[in-house]
Amino acid sequence: MEAISIGLLGLGTVGSGVVKIIENHQEKLLHQIGCPIKINKVLVTDLTKKRDIELSLDLLTTNALDIIDNPNIDVVVEVMGGVEETRRYLLQALKNKKHVVTANKDLMAEHGSELLTAAAENGCDFFYEASVAGGIPILRSLVEGLSSDHITKMMGIVNGTTNYILTKMSKQGSPYEVALKEAQELGYAEADPTSDVEGLDAARKMAILATLGFSMKIDLEDVKVQGITHITEEDLQYAKQLGYTMKLIGIAVLEDDKVEVSVQPTLLSDSHPLASVNNEFNAVYVYGEAVGETMFYGPGAGSLPTATSIVADLVVVMKNMVLGVNGKRIITPQHEKKLKKPAEIYSKYFLRIHAKDELGVFANITSIFSHHGVSLEKILQLPVKEKGIAEIVLVTHNASLQAYEDVQAELEALQSVHHIKSSYRVEGNGNS
């Protein structure tokens, strides 16, 4: 093979990172692949824009067809983002027998199955490692390293923005708004942080992880999502006091062939491997029946880490090209989707309640729990905050989500309960 020719859709920070890595590692890549790599064409929106990498002007184009319909291009690298238009481009590229590498989690969470099927039909490779947890080779580890294991649980800190914010809130006592502003100034959070702080970004990644880890097509709508905007300083203080660390955790569990997937603020036992994943870092914890606990830790975003993942995927595509075996390793979901019902989802919960500081109220509250079969592991009765108001903090034993929601509904209806101030999932034991 003379040289492998690449077309790049997009030249933002990640795209520029891909160009830089390919340029700086020609020798290493040649050694690994056996033939040189050439960037043939790059789609940009503005030909004249000043960039921090130098690319000859005749490599740039504003017309996507110059790439996806270009017979000289072997592999399309998609780093332009977006969903609908991008999906059309990539389907067309696959139809034209071009292999695809993408970093686009939104696209994969919504149209992953369609794109993978199109790739298999056209004998093309289609890789998307960079779409989850930027620099961490987690998809590869799920597909290959744990290929013979039965994965039953995955937990991920898969959004760097929220992890940064929660770290600052927990460790430095920063209020949410201050931590968010800091994250924005450092470039970890966008001007409109909604998708991050409401948990949507993490939910997309968990859908991708669950689909791959459980070999079952999990859609974004299947992921129960709760963001971090309502977490208060008090919650974090109680968490610490009880031996927990608050993290935005994506959880995917497979049990009796049924799956639950959620993203929610979770109190993690301090001794859990994920509890010490701080700042903007990501990590994915995987539990397999045979292997037991493993965890993959690294940068979840950033132009160079993400570009590293993309180029790693590219290397596999190119090795496959040299060997003539592209499109032979695409694994589509094997099992029919079965989701757990709330009565089948078990967890421990943390609940903080403001109630009337009166005789009998506490007994009323605990009797609601016992009425629904939810037993309590920890109870903190706290000094009255305001006149007439008692703060009660409870941690349950394992209970079904159904029962727990029933408890909450009855508590809300109770005259003597002012507010359920907060409620979080709990993983692990805290101080026992």
Next chain:
Amino acid sequence: MEAISIGLLGLGTVGSGVVKIIENHQEKLLHQIGCPIKINKVLVTDLTKKRDIELSLDLLTTNALDIIDNPNIDVVVEVMGGVEETRRYLLQALKNKKHVVTANKDLMAEHGSELLTAAAENGCDFFYEASVAGGIPILRSLVEGLSSDHITKMMGIVNGTTNYILTKMSKQGSPYEVALKEAQELGYAEADPTSDVEGLDAARKMAILATLGFSMKIDLEDVKVQGITHITEEDLQYAKQLGYTMKLIGIAVLEDDKVEVSVQPTLLSDSHPLASVNNEFNAVYVYGEAVGETMFYGPGAGSLPTATSIVADLVVVMKNMVLGVNGKRIITPQHEKKLKKPAEIYSKYFLRIHAKDELGVFANITSIFSHHGVSLEKILQLPVKEKGIAEIVLVTHNASLQAYEDVQAELEALQSVHHIKSSYRVEGNGNS
């Protein structure tokens, strides 16, 4: 392809794990590979031994040639251990065009290059993921996930026995002998723990990691080794006080095309991702120029985790067989070996000294450091332990190993210094 036929050299706990996983995951493996897997022959030393897995007697043999010279066997899985005999068996198997999967770190550290070269010459696959950090897909991540990155540093907790012992000593204040006994009772340490506690086991794994990560043939003799047997309670207390955690760390650094590899008890900053890897767990921390910090965490040993890694390697071999591309992806070291000299190895060091409690002694000691250009970051002067003896604890700034060794030699020669009680490498900042 009708079925892929496997020969197993060894049927200890790991071998039994491989048999169990293959038997329990036939459907999943079939889905991934596209054809069934059959265990054809298993080498054992005793045909009549009672085992916890049932294998028909005609599958067992005491003659290795029934496997390595058997024309019906496609892949040899080596889980018998040992070096010289095993090496001969595997070379013969490769000559007979059989692919090989091994979990044997001693073999790989000593004869890895020879075996990989023989595999490439015979068009065979040769994988050894399970030889380093049992259940963690670290070799795969280095070869594939970080394939386009320039890896400059690897740090590993790659021996579960010593990590268990140090965790018990640090967290529970157990003396070394008690922690070792506990590890032996739990099956984490062998009756003769020498290879673990003296760091040799870790050194073999670091040689394998460095060879792969830096693409440079690093031999066991190139690894500087120090074990954990001399670590005292006092050392652990000072470590904690200064904001460090004591771990047996394998370090491999690449700088200016030169490499240093060592295994030694190291004071790690509490905030380092490796500092919270406890008990029998292993982890490998990898720093790449583009990706930044990543870490891979999981069980370092155990029959099922190790067997998971072996079967994952097997799956790759079998996919390659189906595609007809075996032996095409073996990467032999690209760069000539260049080792750093002591004058080129820079680190911080912790030093604990017993000296005469007299006027001027402290000034004498610090002047030796400054004479050799080694500046001090932290100094603890401690209450006199015994009459006339002062305990002095120092942490240096970055210094060359050469300069640090010269300082130690001069201190030893000093009349007023009784003993250098302990000396450790330091990584990170501790309490600053």
